[in-house]
Amino acid sequence: MSFNGTSNLPISITLVENISISLKSTFPEKHSVSDLVRWASNILQKHNIDSPRLDAEIILSHLLSCKRIGLYTHPDKPVDNATAILFKNAIQKRARRVPLQYINNLANFMSLEFYVDERVLIPRPETELLVEAVIKLSQTMPDKREIVIVDIGAGSGNIAVTLAKNIDKARIFATDISPDALAVAKINAQKHNMLDKITFLCGDTFQPLEKVGIESKIDFIVSNPPYISSNEFNTLQKEVKDHEPYAALISGQDSLQMFKRIITNTNIWLKPNGYIVFEVGENQAVKVSRLIGGTGCFKKAYFIKDYQQIRRIVIARKEETFWTKLSLREDIV
Numbered sequence: 001m002s003f004n005g006t007s008n009l010p011i012s013i014t015l016v017e018n019i020s021i022s023l024k025s026t027f028p029e030k031h032s033v034s035d036l037v038r039w040a041s042n043i044l045q046k047h048n049i050d051s052p053r054l055d056a057e058i059i060l061s062h063l064l065s066c067k068r069i070g071l072y073t074h075p076d077k078p079v080d081n082a083t084a085i086l087f088k089n090a091i092q093k094r095a096r097r098v099p100l101q102y103i104n105n106l107a108n109f110m111s112l113e114f115y116v117d118e119r120v121l122i123p124r125p126e127t128e129l130l131v132e133a134v135i136k137l138s139q140t141m142p143d144k145r146e147i148v149i150v151d152i153g154a155g156s157g158n159i160a161v162t163l164a165k166n167i168d169k170a171r172i173f174a175t176d177i178s179p180d181a182l183a184v185a186k187i188n189a190q191k192h193n194m195l196d197k198i199t200f201l202c203g204d205t206f207q208p209l210e211k212v213g214i215e216s217k218i219d220f221i222v223s224n225p226p227y228i229s230s231n232e233f234n235t236l237q238k239e240v241k242d243h244e245p246y247a248a249l250i251s252g253q254d255s256l257q258m259f260k261r262i263i264t265n266t267n268i269w270l271k272p273n274g275y276i277v278f279e280v281g282e283n284q285a286v287k288v289s290r291l292i293g294g295t296g297c298f299k300k301a302y303f304i305k306d307y308q309q310i311r312r313i314v315i316a317r318k319e320e321t322f323w324t325k326l327s328l329r330e331d332i333v
């Protein structure tokens, strides 16, 4: 199909359900900014995308390397054919519910830009609470010594990279069972000049750490593990269900499988007074805290609530004395 200004043919989009929809909206002959945005908003609206105009503007401004406001200040600016074709393809993807972040290969996290594609989970704002908590706790540690941090399930590397950037003495081990995810994490570590502070290891939970020699030497075990049950999978938004990696989302039938596997091993790996810091799903904070308490080596669990008042982060500190009952506290960090 031609996009060089001579075509008025309808654009055909194949949806994930294999229903081929012929879109009556024709691609504008003149590729001005406002024509393209109008065309794309119309297409996305027909595909029931929640914010059709906003999404169209985000995609076009990304392709034009300008701010969204630039689309309003220069609505008549002509867009070259090559960019218009890229825009058309991107809009077709969005109509198939591909998340914007995968289309633009870009996600923001802790005010930094991360490369993302369908090999990794898109970083979520809630995960910033985990990073902020670890940064704060690290500031209570003696200045001079190295702070050893293990990030289990590193995904795009968002946690590992932002901790490396914000904690001078950090030595970070980022593990993931997916080699594809680690490839993306390395792209991001390089992008932010943090390759020398992070060691990337592929494998199941703690297994890849076995040859590294950090048993009982870890200050922080952090993880935003998969925490959705397999039964819930079909209830997820199409953007998530059809495009984000299954292994990044689902954790057994009870949703707690990964927490259990990590918690069982914390005592071996964590140094005395070291911390375990988890992001958890809705209604999981108390359950996860009880699992932590069950190990007998943590005295208290602290929670941090997210912007929707959901207990989102669970923190516990390994105690030298053994305790049988864990007490639960809110928002201490």
Ligand SMILES: C[S@@+](CC[C@H](N)C(=O)[O-])C[C@H]1O[C@@H](n2cnc3c(N)ncnc32)[C@H](O)[C@@H]1O
Pocket (backbone or CB within 6 Å): 120, 121, 122, 123, 124, 127, 152, 153, 154, 155, 156, 157, 158, 159, 175, 176, 177, 178, 181, 203, 204, 205, 224, 225, 226, 227, 247, 248, 249
């Ligand atoms: C929810 S994503 C989190 C990604 C990233 N840390 C973030 O916060 O956006 C969970 C990650 O755990 C990884 N994962 C799943 N099972 C694992 C396992 N058994 N061992 C290590 N990593 C695992 C997935 O590949 C995925 O990258």
